[in-house]
Amino acid sequence: AQTVTQSQPEMSVQEAETVTLSCTYDTSESNYYLFWYKQPPSRQMILVIRQEAYKQQNATENRFSVNFQKAAKSFSLKISDSQLGDTAMYFCAFMKKERFFNQGGSEKLVFGKGTKLTVNP
Amino acid sequence: ETGVTQTPRHLVMGMTNKKSLKCEQHLGHNAMYWYKQSAKKPLELMFVYSLEERVENNSVPSRFSPECPNSSHLFLHLHTLQPEDSALYLCASSQATSGIYNEQFFGPGTRLTVL
Numbered sequence: 578a579q580t581v582t583q584s585q586p587e588m589s590v591q592e593a594e595t596v597t598l599s600c601t602y603d604t605s606e607s608n609y610y611l612f613w614y615k616q617p618p619s620r621q622m623i624l625v626i627r628q629e630a631y632k633q634q635n636a637t638e639n640r641f642s643v644n645f646q647k648a649a650k651s652f653s654l655k656i657s658d659s660q661l662g663d664t665a666m667y668f669c670a671f672m673k674k675e676r677f678f679n680q681g682g683s684e685k686l687v688f689g690k691g692t693k694l695t696v697n698p
Numbered sequence: 699e700t701g702v703t704q705t706p707r708h709l710v711m712g713m714t715n716k717k718s719l720k721c722e723q724h725l726g727h728n729a730m731y732w733y734k735q736s737a738k739k740p741l742e743l744m745f746v747y748s749l750e751e752r753v754e755n756n757s758v759p760s761r762f763s764p765e766c767p768n769s770s771h772l773f774l775h776l777h778t779l780q781p782e783d784s785a786l787y788l789c790a791s792s793q794a795t796s797g798i799y800n801e802q803f804f805g806p807g808t809r810l811t812v813l
Contacts, residue, residue, distance in 0.1 A: 581740070610799055619806060620786065620788075620806045620807045620809075621804060621805070621806045621807075622788060622790075622804035623804075624801055624802075627799075627801075629799075668740075668741065672799070685743060685746070685754070686741075686743065686802065687740070688740040688741040689740055690738065690739065690740050691740075
């Protein structure tokens, strides 16, 4: 079974600075996806960024980027130029590609416990 | 309405009550999910429906009963719950397509308190 570990329950950063959130995972699979989700106080879970395991290039989305180290099974999220609106819970998640639905494919997500990020003015 | 909506947003119930949570997706998706989010625990997948057929029941107690009457609606029927069932219940939807990853879109959740 896959597991996802986020070792930092809480973090804080000053506005405009950079912060890195850590995530490690355990799997024997070679074909999978990794995600970072954001859950602000409104509780709506929002996808921030995703990484496909077979791609060596680290994914980036505007101020968000990842450091994907496949051999080390590490997937950290870097937030640059932090903004007050970045205050939220951040969840790392894993998805194994497997035949799941009748049409094939799978979206079965395994989540970490989350890191609470506070951006201070 | 857009995206994934859930009602009610908050629910308080006694252990002997029967209630239902409702989820509706306005995205034209064909797969829907129920997750449980408890304090200090990872999100747990409870149920998955594809084309209104249940394809996953993640060892959830029978006091939780899902229903998917069509591809846009998903219900979670609750009866004789325990205080430890208090949690945030999240609904999600996606377009399940063979061999292609499709993002799950989440609703805002129902905060359930069992007294």
